[in-house]
Amino acid sequence: MSSNRNDLDRARAAWRWRGQQRPDFAVTPGPGQESVWDYPRPPAYVPDSRHVSVYAGDTLLADTHCAMRVLETGSPPTFYLPPESVDMAQLTPSDRRTFCEWKGRAEYFHVTDSSGRRIDNALWxxxxxxxxxxxIAGWFACYPSQLRCFVDGEAVRAQAGGYYGGWITDELVGPFKGEPGTGHW
Structure with a gap:
């Protein structure tokens, strides 16, 4: 997809749900929970001071109390980490590029753990x-399906579908975008 204004407008208009009203199929949140159906589209960028750590195997890759949660309708939050919190020595640039109608063009990175194992396109x-x-310009996000991610010690569960990088924790209720049939939710 290009960043041409008409292409952007078409892509942005394709989304059915935008956070103004929770759909009937959405789970009602309990005390201390958030519904991903209350998140807006375009996304909100919310600072998060909880302890976030990311591991490639047993090797610490990132550690911060200064993350940014990107909240977008129907998706678990994607956590973005400041560059200074990431061990850049473990990263190798990838040729992969993607485009988001809300954020722009993304570049990806492979991760190498302490055993020398390479994890392809694990960060962007x-x-x-x-x-x-x-x-979030210049900040790193990662796939919890490829890396071990924690928020205040809670192990993160990966969002389904392989494309999205949402972090599922116990405080969230869905259903979550990424399952079959959820395109342009």
Whole structure:
């Protein structure tokens, strides 16, 4: 997809749910829980001071109390980590690129753990994020399906589907985008 204004407008308009009203199929959150159906589209960028740690195997890759949660309708939050919290020596640039109609063009990175095992395209970032996504420009996100991720010691569960990088924790209720049949939810 290009960043041409007409293409962007078409892609943005394709989304059915935008967080204004929780659909009937959404789970009602209990005390201390959040419904991903209350998140907005375009996404919100929310600072999070909880302890976030990411491991490649047993090797610590990132550690911070200064993450940014990206909240978008129907998806578990994606956590973005400041560059200074990531061990850059474990990263190798990838040729993979993707495009998000809300954030811009993403570049990807392979991770090498202490045993020398390479985990392909495990992290990404938006080096030149669109204006609304400026709070995450240059920050790293990762796939909890490929890396071990923790929020305040709780092991994160991966969002289904392989494309999305949402972090599922006990505080969230769905259902979550990424399952078969959820395109343009």
């Amino acid at each position: 970032r938006y080096p030149d994020a669109f204006d609304d996504a400026a709070p």
